[in-house]
Amino acid sequence: MRDPTAFLGEEYRDLVRQDLDWRLRVLGGPSTPWCVVDGKKVLMFCSNNYLGLSGHPRLKAAALEAVKTHGVGSGSVRPIAGNMDLHVELEARLAKFKGADASLVYQTGFAANSGLIPQLAGKGDLIVSDELNHGSIIDGVRLSQAERRVYKHGDAEDLSRVLDEAERESPQFRRILIITDGVFSMDGDIAPLDRVAALGSEHGAMVYVDDAHGEGVLGEGGRGIVSHFKLTRDKVQVEMGTFSKAFGVVGGHISGSRDLVNFAYNKSRTWLLSGSHPPAVAAACIAAIDVLESEPEHVKRLWENTRYFKKAMADLGFDIGKSETPITPVMVGESSKAKKLSSKLFEAGVFALPIVYPMVAQGKARIRTIMNAALSKEDLDFAISAFEVAGRELDVISKIAP
Numbered sequence: 001m002r003d004p005t006a007f008l009g010e011e012y013r014d015l016v017r018q019d020l021d022w023r024l025r026v027l028g029g030p031s032t033p034w035c036v037v038d039g040k041k042v043l044m045f046c047s048n049n050y051l052g053l054s055g056h057p058r059l060k061a062a063a064l065e066a067v068k069t070h071g072v073g074s075g076s077v078r079p080i081a082g083n084m085d086l087h088v089e090l091e092a093r094l095a096k097f098k099g100a101d102a103s104l105v106y107q108t109g110f111a112a113n114s115g116l117i118p119q120l121a122g123k124g125d126l127i128v129s130d131e132l133n134h135g136s137i138i139d140g141v142r143l144s145q146a147e148r149r150v151y152k153h154g155d156a157e158d159l160s161r162v163l164d165e166a167e168r169e170s171p172q173f174r175r176i177l178i179i180t181d182g183v184f185s186m187d188g189d190i191a192p193l194d195r196v197a198a199l200g201s202e203h204g205a206m207v208y209v210d211d212a213h214g215e216g217v218l219g220e221g222g223r224g225i226v227s228h229f230k231l232t233r234d235k236v237q238v239e240m241g242t243f244s245k246a247f248g249v250v251g252g253h254i255s256g257s258r259d260l261v262n263f264a265y266n267k268s269r270t271w272l273l274s275g276s277h278p279p280a281v282a283a284a285c286i287a288a289i290d291v292l293e294s295e296p297e298h299v300k301r302l303w304e305n306t307r308y309f310k311k312a313m314a315d316l317g318f319d320i321g322k323s324e325t326p327i328t329p330v331m332v333g334e335s336s337k338a339k340k341l342s343s344k345l346f347e348a349g350v351f352a353l354p355i356v357y358p359m360v361a362q363g364k365a366r367i368r369t370i371m372n373a374a375l376s377k378e379d380l381d382f383a384i385s386a387f388e389v390a391g392r393e394l395d396v397i398s399k400i401a402p
């Protein structure tokens with residue numbers, strides 16, 4: 001008899017042979033600017049903890065206090081016995097922060113996208129999605145019975161064409177849902193949400209934005225992409241995000257109308273059938289909103305650091321793509337070279353991961369850096385000089401040094 005589990009090892013070894021397997025590094029301690037990775041002290045240049053909030057004293061104190069007052073687990077899913085006062089308070093605070101009527105917190109951003117999208121559009125509906133949308137959106141769309149179409153990345157004209165074409169071919173769509181990432185995580189570019197929203201209004205479509213990388217980064221005081229474009233909620237009906245990135249904790253969320261939230265929690269299977277957050281998570285998320293509202297210096301420093309780093313890297317001759325955000329890709333080209341550059345940087349004390357095929361197209365391999373508000377000028381100079389030395393050794397810098 002053949003071993004029914006033989007494929008596990010075979011497929012894993014295939015990945016290893018193709019150099020496509022994940023080799024996990026171990027963070028020995030908190031995610032801070034200088035941290036310990038695989039036992040080595042390095043500068044963190046690839047975490048999503050944009051504002052350094054994961055170690056902020058107010059978040060840590062709130063989490064510890066919630067353990068004392070509420071214990072470590074919620075005991076249930078929210079619709080049965082796991083709906084704690086802290087969960088309810090967090091949603092009220094988030095809605096106020098976002099300037100929305102209501103918000104709903106999911107266990108993760110992945111659970112929000114995969115649980116809500118298939119409920120918003122089903123049989124007889126149409127979903128139109130940016131071609132580079134996040135995998136959790138793609139999975140949410142796959143779970144829907146709706147017809148799907150894809151438009152060219154960040155291209156509102158192509159979105160307009162796709163909408164016109166779809167309506168001409170089958171004018172009987174019940175509902176249309178347009179979905180886009182707010183900030184695209186591989187290139188750091190921003191979706192043309194103003195134009196997407198205008199097309200939504202023109203076509204009577206709902207607009208859903210996933211702002212995982214825009215929150216805490218864009219807009220007034222880090223309120224996100226809807227604030228960045230000064231859009232109103234009748235134009236962008238679903239604003240989705242996560243507490244796992246700039247907020248420094250964990251948990252997905254949506255904001256919009258009260259009807260949206262009532263609909264979402266009654267229908268999303270990921271919300272209904274999965275245990276709610278530990279109270280410490282909800283309390284830390286509330287504290288993160290407190291910090292964003294009362295300490296504007298973190299977002300300001302994030303952008304100062306971003307501008308400083310981008311300018312220095314461009315002056316050195318690195319190709320840093322067309323990012324408009326604290327995500328700065330350092331373009332390399334071949335996958336093997338990007339991996340070598342990442343290893344050299346790590347040896348020099350800078351932790352930045354290579355992003356290679358199949359995460360990006362062949363020949364578009366890069367080192368993806370993510371800026372952090374907690375990095376000092378000295379830290380940035382340290383990283384920039386490590387990039388310069390390694391970049392010259394590997395011939396990544398094209399220009400002659402000035």
Ligand SMILES: *Cc1c(COP(=O)(O)O)cnc(C)c1O
Pocket residue numbers: 108109110111113134136181185210211212213242243244250251252
């Ligand atoms: C990280 C991310 C998610 C998933 O969020 P989690 O809360 O970590 O599950 C969803 N969408 C986008 C665009 C992301 O970058």
